[in-house]
Amino acid sequence: MSEIDEVKQKTDIVDVIGQSVTLTKSGRNFRALCPFHSETAPSFYVFPERQSWHCFGACNTGGDVFTFVMKQQGIEFGEALRLLAERTGVILPTRVVPDARKDERERLYQVNAAAATYFHEQLVSSPGAARARDYLLRRGFTSETAAAFQLGYGPNSWEALKQHLTEIGYSEKELLDGGLLVENDDGSTRDRFRNRLMFPIHDARSHTTGFGARVLDDSLPKYTNSPQTLVFDKSGTLYAIDLAAPSIRKQDRTVLVEGYMDVITAHQNGFTNVVASMGTSITERQVTTLKKLSRNIILALDADAAGKEAMRRCVDYENTLDTEVQVMLLPSGNDPDDVIQENPTTWRDLVEQAVPVLDYAFGMASTGLDFTRASDKSRVTDELLPLIARIKDSIRRDHYLTKLAILTGIRYNVLETAMQDRVVKSEPRKASRKSDAKPTTAILSRPVEEQCLSLLLQHPELKDYSEELLPEYFQNSQNREIFVTWKQSADLESLKERLDPAMWEQVDSLVSQELFTDKLEQRFPDYVRRLREDYHREIKSKEKESNIDLTRLQEQGLDSNTQLLEIFNQKARTNRSARDGSGTNT
Ligand SMILES: [Zn+2]
Structure with a gap:
């Protein structure tokens, strides 16, 4: 059996899809609202025995677990394969040919590092950077901090950086590829970051991959980043991960914030296990990076901003990480930067008071409700039950189900049934699937x-x-x-x-x-x-198994896919003859 087949055999499609899609049991199979098109009635089916899925709705497509992951995450087969291999612990052969783009990548690290050095020198000594230096002073940053984070200043010029870097041997193309230049309509180029405070961004191995840049006046947007390049991908980047890694390992805990300033202030005050995600949502790739350092993640959230979506995602992170994600709540309207500047002790206390994300969700969902009223019971249950159902670990899931029962006064077994009716019960993988006779036909090729x-x-x-x-x-x-x-x-x-x-x-x-x-x-x-x-x-056999009402789908205005039409027509014929036979024909 090849490694690919092994990955497939060790993967349960229901587990994988169930992680992001709320599946409802339907006979031997599961159904859901299709994650790939918008619909009000479920036409998306998962077939555990075949280890495949199919959307009978607008997508009219399906496939196996690889196809699902590819489509869902917008990635290539190879990436999906490696993702699932990691999940299942299968070791795949690595590229035996030298990475064709390795040299190119190396060169882009270098050009970005050279730019960072240049920006930093500008900040330290250029008369034009006075305003940037003032700004940092006002924020209370020391020169040691500026040096440690290699903060810089992008001069107010269309070509200062280009000139400098080409003089020391980089080509215009390398600067473009590195995201340091912007191409004009006429094909000429100019510096991307002008009159900006510069934050060099490094990967975990301290390569300079790109930049964050902040304006020095009130213009918008306040922050910009390097564009996506061969070496810079926002979704996989954590600001200050290289500086924070030793502390994260030592303290066995990461605190995740949103902004560059938050990270720098935290580090300057001795909280060196703080990193920033590059935007409001955290990605799976970031979680994977953090997981290598510590399984304990604390999200610093503004009390107002912590949304439902964040909750849902957190449970996914927990499943990926096999641990709890904790939330620390900042006083409403405050950045970590504000909190620490005001009093570092408050920060330390808030970190210590962090609560598991689900406990936090409980608090949020039940605020202002009256559980002597049936409608409020339904409301809180509707909100929390899907979250609880997503928890993979059966002991933790039980813990929160009990908590919900106590909170609402609804009997435990009623809640449990409600949960099972609605969603896949995700038992820990090892224990659950052994007894299932999983045919190998879907795995081995015909x-x-x-x-x-x-x-x-x-x-x-x-x-x-x-x-x-x-x-x-x-x-x-x-x-x-x-x-x-x-x-x-x-x-x-x-x-x-x-x-x-x-x-x-x-x-x-x-x-x-x-x-x-x-x-x-x-x-x-x-x-x-x-x-x-x-x-x-x-x-056809999937369609039959899923018992889906294709006529209804057709009425919803499906595209004219011939294969599906064929099924429709046949179904219509069967329906007609059934009606004819029973004498109710009108
Ligand atoms: Zn669909």
Whole structure:
């Protein structure tokens, strides 16, 4: 079994989808409002036995767990594979070829580091930076702090940085690629950060990846960042992670804030386990980075800002981290910066008073409600039950269900049933799925699928005839990925280059399969036809299993996808003959 198959076998699609989608049990399967299109009645189904999903609504598409993760997170197959591999503890082969873009990346770190040095020198000694220095003084930052964070000043010029960096040997293209220049309409370039206070951003290994920049007057936006580059991706970045990492490890605790200023003030006051997310929401990648340092995360939230969405996400982080996320509440309208500047002891106390995110949610949801009233009971239950149901750890889930029972006076077993009716009960993975006979058919690939793909790889001339072969005909996502990539590749070599190394073994095996190669012009269309028929049969049987009302969906104005229409028509015919038979025909 290949590593990919192993990942697939160790992954339960219900667990993965259930983490972000509220699934309701429907016979042997689960259904939900489709996460990929907006709808009011659920047409999204998950089939545990087949380990697949399908949206019978506007998307009319489906696939296996890889397809879901790809679509949901907008990532490539290789990334989805690595994500799920990490989840399941399967070690994938790493790239044996040297990373083609490694040098390029290295060069972008260097150009950004050179820019940071230049900006810092400007801040320290340039007459033009007087205002920036004043600003930092007013904020109470010492010169040691400015040096530690390598704060800088981007001169009020269209090309000061460009001139400096090209003089010391960087090309204009490198500056552009590094996000330091902006291209004008006429193709010329100018400095991106002008008259700004500069915050260099580093990754965990202290590479300079980009910048945050703040205006020195009242103009908006107050802050800008480097654009997305080969080395800078906001969603994976944590400000000051390189400086904070030792403390986070030592204290076994991270405090997560939102702003650069918050972090700097915290560090200057000795709270060196503080980092900032680059925006209001925290991403999975940031959580993954933090997890390597400590599993204890405290979110510093403004009492007003902590929303429901934040709660929902927190439970997801907890599931990913296998721990509790805690919330520390700042006095309404206060930044961490304000709190610490006013009195560092308050900050220390607030950190100590942090509460598990769900306890906080309980407080929020029940404020102002009267639990002698049925309507208020429903309200708080509606709000909290979905959160509780998302908790993976059964002991913690039970803890909060009990808490809800005590709070509302609703009997525990009533709540438990309500929860089970609404959502997937996510037992810890190891314990729950053992008894389920999970057929391997969805994992292992069918011979006809492999033969067809093998034929394509061995006979490039068939590419012209492959128009009718659709990616979704491949049930095995590895084969599907190889097929899709092959369509975009000129030859085998470039196919492999584009594919994740974890798939090379499969390509090699497909290429070396012995095939009948006579009458290719008949054989190939025949494979395609068989795959198409299998695909339609699969959809129909899923449709039957899910018992979905396709007529209703059709009335909602579905797109004219032919396959679905075919099912509609057939369904309509069945309905008609059923009515005719029962004599209620009008
Ligand atoms: Zn959909």
